[in-house]
Amino acid sequence: MFLRSLELLRTAVGDPNRYPFSIPALRSLESITFRSNVTFFVGENGSGKSTLLEAIAYQCGFNTAGGGRNNYFDVEASQSALGNAIRLSWFPKITNGFFLRAETFYHFATHIDSMPASLQYYGGKSLHEQSHGEAFLSLFKNRFGKKAIYLLDEPEAALSPARQLALLRIIKNLEAEAQFIIATHSPILLGYPDAQILNFDSPPISEIRYEDTLHYLVTRRFLEKRQAVLKELFDDESD
Known part of the structure; x- marks a missing residue:
């Protein structure tokens, strides 16, 4: 494990009623200790998990539009609103890694296409010439390696359930020498052991x-009692 902890710098907060400190989880944040090579951020939309993940990427020196330290491209609203207000503690400090933003992956793929020599690190084929899910897996299989930290923001967005399982296998193969922090809504990914x-x-x-x-x-309730859940949902809607 490389990244050991995260601390919010209260002196850098400014107005606590302004975004992102208006988000309850971030307003109350003091510190986080990472105790595993695989950590998941979980919560509803707007709960702050992606905002904090982006701030970690900023402090790692990764492009907050997505990519690693050497990927220079920009998209609208790619600047971290929280990045300067946190401090990361490392042992040891590493600079290798990658920040995946599912919502800006198209722009990242276009950026890679502008550097043909880089395609060898992504399977040798344009990410735009693959389906969304295939491109994600190509990235995971070919770009990810050991002694690195990987920050993944909702990687399940492009992955079928079977390919989410394939991602779990990739994580397992790298876990001993890499660290993953993943913001997700997927009950499949969240099931990763320990x-x-x-x-x-x-x-x-x-x-x-x-x-x-x-x-x-x-998810469990829906799978076990699908008809009852749907009846309850639709009956409430008609009232």
Whole structure:
């Protein structure tokens, strides 16, 4: 494990009522200790997990539009609003890694196409010439290696359930010598064995058991009692 902890610098917060400190999980943030090579950020949309992941990417020197330290391209709203307000503690410090933003991956693929010599590090084929899910897996298989930190923001966005399982296998193959911090809504990814899961829905940010996550509970109830859940949902809608 390389990144050991994260601390919010209160002197850099400014107005606590302005974004991103208006988000309850970030307003109450003091520090986070990472105890596993695989950590998940979990919470509803707008809970702050992607904002904090982006701030970590900023402090790592990664392009906050997506990519590593040497990927220079920009997209609208790619600047981290939280990056200067956190401090990372490393042992040892590493500079290798990658920040995946699912929502800006198209721009990243276009950036890679502008540097043909770089395609060898992504499977030798344009990411635009593959399906969204294939391009994600090509990135994971060919760009990811050891002694690095990987920050993934909702990687399941382009992955079928089967390919989410394939991602878990890639993580397992690298876990001993790489660190992953993943913001996700996927109950499949969250099931990774012995992962640390940090819940952003009930401030302060704290660890939660896989079986206690809302993602697991909602998915399990739907799969086990689909007809009852749908009836309840549609009946409520018609009232």
